[in-house]
Amino acid sequence: MTVEIPTNPVVLQRWPDLAVPRGLRAGVSARAVDLLVRRLTRRLPLAVSYPDGTVTGSPTAVRLVLHRPDDFAARVGTAGLIGFGESYMAGDWDSPDLVGVLTVLAAHITDLVPRPLAGLRRLHVAGHPAAERNSEDNTRDNIARHYDLSNEFFGLFLDATMTYSAALFTGPADDLAAAQHAKIDRLLDRAGVRSGTRLLEIGTGWGELAVRAAARGADVHTVTLSAEQRVAARERVAAAGLTDRVRVELLDYRQVSGSYDAVVSVEMIEAVGYEYLDSYFGTIARVLAPGGRAAIQAITMPHDRMLATRHTYTWIQKYIFPGGFLPSVRAIGESVTRSTDLRVREEFSMGPHYARTLRLWRERFEEARPEIAALGFDETFARMWRLYLAYSEAGFRSGYLDVGQFVLGR
Known part of the structure; x- marks a missing residue:
């Protein structure tokens, strides 16, 4: 057509x-x-x-x-x-x-x-527009252009957990919600989150990780720059009866203060930008208490391609993720070493799991086309998002992109 x-x-x-x-x-x-x-x-x-x-x-x-x-x-x-x-x-x-x-x-x-x-x-x-640099002045607008499209829109193709990141499938029969819980639980385990843990989450999403951490007995402070996500996350926390254990705040990660036993951040680094990697890891190190651990999930690309494209303005940045940037595994390790006293202690690659996650999202997206149109999104928008989901799936299918969980500790 x-x-x-x-x-x-x-x-x-x-x-x-x-x-x-x-x-x-x-x-x-x-x-x-x-x-x-x-x-x-x-x-x-x-x-x-x-x-x-x-x-x-x-x-x-x-x-x-x-x-x-x-x-x-x-x-x-x-x-x-x-x-x-x-x-x-x-x-x-x-x-x-x-x-x-x-x-x-x-x-x-x-x-x-x-x-x-x-x-x-x-x-x-083309080069990156100055207005899309991930400075504190610009980042909230960058985030809003993607994540504040509407919670109803994302709910049409995400699963019931409203988790917008790579799932971790333990078998061919896993449904998407179970795989998302497996991913979250692995991160919480590797960060050592248990009863009494003071946990900082950088990048709230729609609140599922915060809820599962609080259900373990952790005290959770989760920060986001998406006003839509904050509303939904607070509702999810309240529905779980965990408002006494979870604080959801509209706050730039660079402004976080306090001391935490663990820090978790799921596919937030992609919104940080190349020039702010040191600020991101520096913040994690600054708030991480002695003996604490951080666990992050990050989409990565080959180092040589990252170097070749880091100053290039892409279709994804123009239409989907303004200010977006994918680091390499090497860039993550070098930034951690350069800007903190932390080190990457563990790496766990799960790229094929993202290809499967994206395929399921794409199929749900196509099934929901009438509902998407009813929300006011036109055919051009639908084609744009179809291309984005297919483009991303292809990146992981081909091995050009990967996603991994990284554990940081002193």
């Missing part, structure tokens, strides 16, 4: 950056993109079909279907991978196996652009 966006004034008013690029630069770069796509189908297990019936590449390979090849090429040629994502949002292309196409591209990410052109990357791609 195509989406008639390029000439639709109502859609363009809401999504102005989806206007098709025009002009000399767009025309020249579009021709280069067309040649590049045809070259890729000769080297990768990828086929591309065109409106005239032409198919390049192996007929048995996963297929990218170009509905508007000229618009696709103009967008990609002008804005690179941001243009690639925008072209999907606009309906220029689709695929009967979207995750499959994106998995092929993720697995060959370093080979997509010829090396002579790759060296010019920094001259072509």
Whole structure:
């Protein structure tokens, strides 16, 4: 199904950056993109079909279907991978196996652009907007743009625990809620959380970890910058009868004070930013009591790719996670050592579990399309989120991305 966006004034008013690029630069770069796509189908297990019936590449390979090849090429040629994502949002292309196409591209990410052109990357791609740096002034707005979409929206595709991070499956029959509890319990165990533990959680989510920690008898202080999540987390805590053990606060992690026996943070580091990694770990070390342990869950990428892309403005940052940044395992270890007296004591990799988690979210998302539309989210938004979920799943399927639990101690 195509989406008639390029000439639709109502859609363009809401999504102005989806206007098709025009002009000399767009025309020249579009021709280069067309040649590049045809070259890729000769080297990768990828086929591309065109409106005239032409198919390049192996007929048995996963297929990218170009509905508007000229618009696709103009967008990609002008804005690179941001243009690639925008072209999907606009309906220029689709695929009967979207995750499959994106998995092929993720697995060959370093080979997509010829090396002579790759060296010019920094001259072509956009840099991070200053307003999206994760300073204390900007971070709340960055968080709100994603997590404050509405609790009802997230509830349509997350499980009953409302946990928005990689689950840990112990067997093929595990349902998503049980796998989320297994992930949470492992983190709490590795941080040594038990009755009487003073626990700081950086990044509340919708409150499930705080509730499970308090049910163990811990005294929990959990901080978030999402107003929507704070409301929902407080409701969840109250429903569990644990308001005397859990304090949910709207607070930047850098402003936390006090002393805690344990610190837990689940997929919060991705919202910290490269230049603030030392501040994040420095805060953990500052508030962690002698003998205490911290357990964090973090999405990671290869170190060389992190270095190559850390200053690049991406489609994910523009449309999904403003200010987002994925560290490498090496960057985590170096920041911990550089900025604290802590050390990484344990690492536990669980990347395939995230691919499975994302597949389940994506399936739930598709089933909930009518309800999503009823909340006021249009077709362009739905395509944007479908691409985000599929793009993320492909990253973990291909092994380009990983997720791990890290235990820090003195």
